[in-house]
Amino acid sequence: MIRLVAALGLGVTAAALALANLALYDTPVDISPTKGSAQRSVREAPDAATGLPATADASGFAETFARPLFTPTRRKFVPVADGDPQAPVASDPVAPAQPVASAPPGAAPALLGVSINGAGARVLLQAAGADKASWYGSGETVDGWKVAGVEKDAATLERDGKSARVLLYPPVVQPPPPPGGGDGL
Numbered sequence: 001m002i003r004l005v006a007a008l009g010l011g012v013t014a015a016a017l018a019l020a021n022l023a024l025y026d027t028p029v030d031i032s033p034t035k036g037s038a039q040r041s042v043r044e045a046p047d048a049a050t051g052l053p054a055t056a057d058a059s060g061f062a063e064t065f066a067r068p069l070f071t072p073t074r075r076k077f078v079p080v081a082d083g084d085p086q087a088p089v090a091s092d093p094v095a096p097a098q099p100v101a102s103a104p105p106g107a108a109p110a111l112l113g114v115s116i117n118g119a120g121a122r123v124l125l126q127a128a129g130a131d132k133a134s135w136y137g138s139g140e141t142v143d144g145w146k147v148a149g150v151e152k153d154a155a156t157l158e159r160d161g162k163s164a165r166v167l168l169y170p171p172v173v174q175p176p177p178p179p180g181g182g183d184g185l
Helices: 002-025 058-066
Strands: 089-091 110-117 120-126 134-137 145-150 154-159 162-167
Touching: 110 154, 110 162, 120 145
Parallel strands: none
Antiparallel strands: 089 162, 110 120, 120 134, 145 154, 154 162
């Protein structure tokens, strides 16, 4: 008997909900925007006792939004001047070789990105003077440079028996402290 009453109650509830859904199906909904004065901003403080400003806008966070999220120093990347090499290259210490009458090797390609996915690692390199960059895996050659190793923030390139480590993020040079002891006086 209890099961019959429960089943009947569920059936009546389901029928009532179906009728309410059917009645609301044809009801038009006004989705036009309301007037600005009638809206209450979610960012408004509920009362003045909190000490918060009446509205919080994003203009105070301009410096925060301007800093790159995926740069370790959170500073904007400043490219190297045209007269300097495209990327800082730290060469491995090698004993000086005898001078050769051939042309000096070109600048190492610029490292623009690193992709490490499971066992495979690739680097996005742009050859000196090239307009486009391409992805290269370990052992592939770009502009005479062979990709010897890939790290999370650098690539090791080899050419003519010499190796060069090209950094993804150039080292940050700190400006000298202001004269006067740094207390601003």
